Amino acid sequence: MTTKYQAIKGVKDILPGEVEKWQFMEKTAREVFELCGFSEIRIPIFEKEMYTFPDRSGDSLTLRPEGTASVVRAYVEHNLYNPPSVVKLYYMGPMFRCERPQAGRYRQFYQIGAEVFGTENPEIDADVIGMLMRYFERLGLKELELQINSLGCDECRPKFREALITFLKGKKSLLCEDCQKRFERNPLRIFDCKSANCHEATKGAPTIEDYRCDNCKNHFNSTLNYLDKLNIPYVKNPKLVRGLDYYTKTAFEIISKGLGAQNAIAGGGRYDKLVEEFGGPPTPAFGFAIGVDRTAPLIQPSVLSPQPSAPHVFIAALGEKADLKTFELINVLRQNGIRVERDYEGSSLKSQLRKANKFGVKYTLIIGDNELDKGKAVLKDMSESKQEEVDISKIAEILIEKSSRQSLP
Numbered sequence: 001m002t003t004k005y006q007a008i009k010g011v012k013d014i015l016p017g018e019v020e021k022w023q024f025m026e027k028t029a030r031e032v033f034e035l036c037g038f039s040e041i042r043i044p045i046f047e048k049e050m051y052t053f054p055d056r057s058g059d060s061l062t063l064r065p066e067g068t069a070s071v072v073r074a075y076v077e078h079n080l081y082n083p084p085s086v087v088k089l090y091y092m093g094p095m096f097r098c099e100r101p102q103a104g105r106y107r108q109f110y111q112i113g114a115e116v117f118g119t120e121n122p123e124i125d126a127d128v129i130g131m132l133m134r135y136f137e138r139l140g141l142k143e144l145e146l147q148i149n150s151l152g153c154d155e156c157r158p159k160f161r162e163a164l165i166t167f168l169k170g171k172k173s174l175l176c177e178d179c180q181k182r183f184e185r186n187p188l189r190i191f192d193c194k195s196a197n198c199h200e201a202t203k204g205a206p207t208i209e210d211y212r213c214d215n216c217k218n219h220f221n222s223t224l225n226y227l228d229k230l231n232i233p234y235v236k237n238p239k240l241v242r243g244l245d246y247y248t249k250t251a252f253e254i255i256s257k258g259l260g261a262q263n264a265i266a267g268g269g270r271y272d273k274l275v276e277e278f279g280g281p282p283t284p285a286f287g288f289a290i291g292v293d294r295t296a297p298l299i300q301p302s303v304l305s306p307q308p309s310a311p312h313v314f315i316a317a318l319g320e321k322a323d324l325k326t327f328e329l330i331n332v333l334r335q336n337g338i339r340v341e342r343d344y345e346g347s348s349l350k351s352q353l354r355k356a357n358k359f360g361v362k363y364t365l366i367i368g369d370n371e372l373d374k375g376k377a378v379l380k381d382m383s384e385s386k387q388e389e390v391d392i393s394k395i396a397e398i399l400i401e402k403s404s405r406q407s408l409p
């Protein structure tokens with residue numbers, strides 16, 4: 001059915017039923033990351049390059065395509081360089097990329113990410129990947145594969161780049177349009193292309209493995225050793241490259257074997273030069289981002305935190321005075337932490353009781369104008385079909401008392 005207004009291509013609504021998984025991902029991220037010493041950072045949705053448009057005053061604005069560059073910008077802008085040790089930050093929120101929409105690839109999508117600033121130590125690479133794997137474990141995800149590579153540094157990567165260009169030169173016409181453009185700018189990304197022709201063209205190409213300098217080799221080996229110590233299995237993938245070219249040394253992706261073509265649910269790596277490029281002091285760094293849109297559907301409902309309990313009480317008001325009393329009472333009950341539902345249509349008692357049943361409440365408070373004059377109302381226990389007269393002024397206390405008795409073992 002086409003409705004009058006629809007969400008635009010490449011964006012979607014997250015509705016109740018699905019949103020619980022998103023909330024679970026966010027809540028678990030806070031728990032797992034904060035335990036590892038990360039603090040949240042909230043970064044603006046606008047940055048300076050990408051999904052760009054002029055605002056009303058003609059300034060060019062850009063919706064952020066990812067979080068790392070924004071966190072680095074914030075880190076440099078606010079001089080966050082002086083921690084007792086490293087600086088650990090995490091973020092969550094929407095990102096925007098003007099890509100061709102397809103299953104698992106949207107124009108507005110959500111990421112949860114984390115960044116560590118201030119150390120080159122490969123222990124951090126393994127430690128942060130370990131945190132990410134523990135996080136996915138807490139979400140109950142199975143069949144994940146960690147693919148890892150080291151992309152080298154300023155010293156060794158340029159040599160590899162040259163060798164790759166030389167290898168691909170004769171095959172340039174076989175490459176897709178995008179990769180022909182990438183050829184000069186970032187030839188490593190041709191490894192990342194899904195087109196069969198490009199895949200074919202890179203067969204037998206040199207890989208970074210043949211070109212890593214001793215420093216990069218050592219760093220990579222140590223990272224892998226630390227992963228072994230954490231019992232984290234990995235697959236070395238010398239063709240793994242990242243979409244953005246600021247990565248140095250470690251690069252990794254987490255693949256969900258159950259997904260189709262867009263099967264990476266998280267990716268990240270080391271970016272030792274980016275802080276300097278943003279005008280900060282030399283500061284090695286490491287981070288990752290999780291794709292929430294791709295991950296949430298993999299979560300089994302059984303691992304979600306207990307659902308919010310059904311509203312505890314339904315108030316059935318019969319009459320005008322009762323209606324006004326209900327309006328006040330709902331506020332009082334909510335202030336006491338009691339979930340309340342009501343009918344807004346002035347329906348009959350029978351129809352209100354039916355609604356109360358639909359909400360699945362434990363109690364219904366029936367307020368009629370006559371009882372109200374005596375300060376009384378009827379409290380009906382929906383599961384036991386019992387009812388009793390109660391003082392309206394004491395209703396919050398009575399419900400709290402009853403629910404605490406109920407939750408005793």
Ligand code: AMP
Pocket residue numbers: 066097099104105106107108109110111243264265266267268289290291292293294
């Ligand atoms: P990236 O740093 O680009 O690899 O992004 C990290 C993760 O975000 C990926 O592994 C995906 O799970 C997710 N992601 C990236 N782009 C999109 C997109 N257009 N739509 C949905 N998820 C995305």
